[in-house]
Amino acid sequence: MEAPVVNVGIMTEKAISFVFHGEYVHTETGSFLKDEQRVICINGQLMFNGKRYNEIFFEPVTPDSFFELKAVTIGIQFHWERQEDQSFKGALNLIATKKGILAINQVDAEEYLASVISSEMKPTAPKEFLKAHVVISRSWLFSQVEQKREHKQEKRKYKNITRDNEQLIRWYDHEDHELFDVCADDHCQRYQGMTRIISPNVMNIINETRGEVLVEDNKICDTRFSKCCGGVTELFENCWEPVHHPYLTTLYDGQSEELPDLTIEKEADSWIRTSPPAYCNSSNHAILEQVLNDYDNETTDFYRWKVVYIQTQLSELVYRKSGIDFGEILDLVPLERGTSGRIVRLKIIGTHNSFIIGKELEIRRILSETHLYSSAFVVDKRNIQNNVPQAFVLTGAGWGHGVGLCQIGAAVMSTQGFDYKQILEHYFPGTEIEKRY
Secondary structure (H helix, E strand, C coil): CCCCEEEEEEEEECEEEEEEEEEEEECCCCEEEEEEEEEEEECCEEEECCEEECEEEEEECCCCCEEEEEEEEECCCCCCCEEEEEEEECEEEEEEECCEEEEEEEEEHHHHHHHHHHHHCCCCCCHHHHHHHHHHHHHHHHHHHHHHHHHHHHCCCCCCEEECCCEEEECCCCCCCCCCCEECCCCCCCCCHHHHCCCHHHHHHHHHCCCEEEEECCEECCCCEECECCCECECHHHCCCCCCCCCCCCCECCCCCCCCCCCCHHHHHHHHHCCCCCCCCCCCHHHHHHHCCCCHHHCCCCCEEEEEEEHHHHHHHHHHHHCCCCCCEEEEEEEEECCCCCEEEEEEEECCCEEEEECHHHHHHHCCCCCCCCCCEEEEEEEEECCEEEEEEEEEECECCCECEEHHHHHHHHHCCCCHHHHHHHHCCCCEEEECC
16 A cells, blocks of 8 residues: 555745746646746636636646745744745645635655654654654644544534633634645644755655554554653643543653642642653753754753743733733633643633633633743742732743653653654553554
């Protein structure tokens, strides 16, 4: 069985410029194209070479042909957001949407994975860590495709938001991906095309694990990962839809530490304010430099971190990001914590309004210009005047949602002699590796 083809959503813009390196064919007209091209969106249609289309499909003529998209935005709404030109193998599909031109790369799954591994971290990272990551990236990809197929068969609309007068509970997962399988940014898995494929080491690792996925009860696992769990992993259902996956469980990111109950506020407070030993509690520059890409290395504190807001900053930020006028912020109260200490529901109390928000990414989004490193934080109020704090100090743990594999922890494990199967057993207990093709 050959590797399947996947559709990856790259970007949506009103106008897209791209370059064909090698020959491509426009399948509708049969014309062969090379060099620089441009498509613009006018009145809900695509304008290309003087003609209007609803959809345009360009297919490579030879396996060596590739296309280059100009000004692709990466790290959308995160603190490392930037634009860069990116090159991709496979076909280019352009679709007219309400928001503009949707660019989709149709590509072999193994080619896709080679880019993901090189985009998520450096290809010089420890080999066993990279092998573990290939398996979970492949598993997650096929799991998403399978879930989408099931949703269509069941004609079940995906619901990711609950709102009433007292609370907004939202998670971000499948909601915008109706026209493609996965997106190219951190929302799914970083996929930056041939731009990041800079080492034959990656291709060797892809080939060594070709077709390998993690399964439980013969079903491909929805394998998640984040940069740093902060010492304890989180449950899937505390970050996304309320579905329990036994392999996405709570575990200490180490060997023999007794795990506190971080759903209890006192325990979470103590855990977050200290720096317990864990695989991901590492300041080893040699390891971090291999695991983190250049813009990830701009983040220096991730196992434990602090953010300070003065009152005017916080009240203006929360109003702008939530659309709710809280007035002056009086308190940020955790109502529910997950098993890693991440806040699942947070009550914001102001002089004008009080409101509850969740889940973790919504909390991180509202309390930062981009995103807080995680929702595992405790709050200290400073300089209280007339019952109004003039500053808030957020002390936090971890980087990301904390579910599944901890990238920094897994990298450290690989330097301590663990092979990729042992790493996967640690982060996804009860699963097995199966070769699907």
